[in-house]
Amino acid sequence: MEIREKVIEIVAEQAVLEPSDVTMDSTLEELGIDSLGLVESIFAIEEAFDISVPFNANNPTESEFDISTVRTIVAGIEKLVRDQKP
């Protein structure tokens, strides 16, 4: 729950929206987040959760990290937080 809220907060800030405007099914495209905004979101997520996200901006769709919707991003981060727990 905490991860979900934080991710929505980060995504909303990038999209210049209220967190209530961001749903789990929103795509980054729908939210108006471009490639630079995506890279900045990933940075903010890494900082917030102290994790390393395997994301390559050269080829976002083929990264291990699924960015198709807010839901897949949250799921990906939950796994990374579990796996990378010190």
Add this chain to the structure above:
Amino acid sequence: MKRVVITGAGTINALGGDVPATLEAMREGRCGIGELDIRDVDRLAVRIGGQVREFEAENVFNRQQLTLYDRFTQFTLVAAAEAIAQCGLEFTGELAATAGVILGTAGGGVSTWDDNYRSVYEDGKNRVHPFVVPKLMNNAAASHVSMQYNLKGPSYTVSTACASSNHAMAQAFQMVRSGMSKAMVTGGSESMLCFGGVKAWEGLRVMSRDACRPFSANRNGMVQGEGAGVFVFEEYEHARARGAEILAEVIGYAMSSDAADIVMPSKQGAARAIAGALEDAQVSRSEVGYINAHGTGTAANDKTECAAVADVFGPYADTLMISSTKSMHGHLIGGTGAVELLACIMALRDGVIAPTIGYQEPDPECALDVVPNEARDADVKVALSNAFAFGGFNAVLALRRI
């Protein structure tokens, strides 16, 4: 060849947040140099500078912009907004397709380098913000001006240390004079007043710890400044046809290289640039009423520059005025020629010569009329602006009243 005029000017520097405030300070001989207000200043031996104060970037730019704008870009955009608003041009269609922006900077995003090195080296962080590269790159400022004003012609950044702005403006002038562009945005910017930036200059041991006193026998070095100057250079007939206000005409330039020493200036190199600018502008020595000196306040520059001026002008060296406004706004390094061009415009347009302040003792090696301490009214038709850089690269611009 086309005639080239200046139809817009903008600035932010230690003397003021725009052109009117800067010119007023120059007229009053006000000093913008003071105690540096930067992080870790207690670890610096040099603690003064011409810092831009009363500028809150957060009030001018939004959060997204601030993640991309280093301070040198912020200064550039503030100055460009003033210049482009004044010129009244809207860059669309054919005008936009050939209009570009050429800016000078020596260091680019120095404080972005500084902040992020601090973060990874001192704080031991292993992650930096994704925009570090587009924020610190030397062409960032020019790129943002191009994007903001739809300038789609030739644009680039010139980096020739302390002559960067003069080289940039010479290039923009050449493009308009040759007919390549109807209008070019040009000038330069610098923001090195952060711990690493000042520390690097400190290492050279040419910095004054109390004041910049160009041409004064008791001068003891240069003082860094920061800020930007931006101009719109426009083809004369184009400006006239639309009834634009013309600030001055740019009539020539010359560039030369000393091919001698990496830091020591050469009289011959400087003289060739000054004489070359007169020749390019087709003006005689007797017509030049004012020179905005490079005048850094170092022993080496000031006597070399005065000797070069004396060589080129011969008997006329005693009838012209030469002042260094660095005594007031500090040395803006790659942005310095741009801010100093304002003093030339003021001389031509308003008939006011900006003084060399802090002048205390005559130096027989700088025996020219350096307009000591107080501005002077004078009728000036032609003015020159000198810039002589580390690395031996010189660029001199010539302007005429219109």
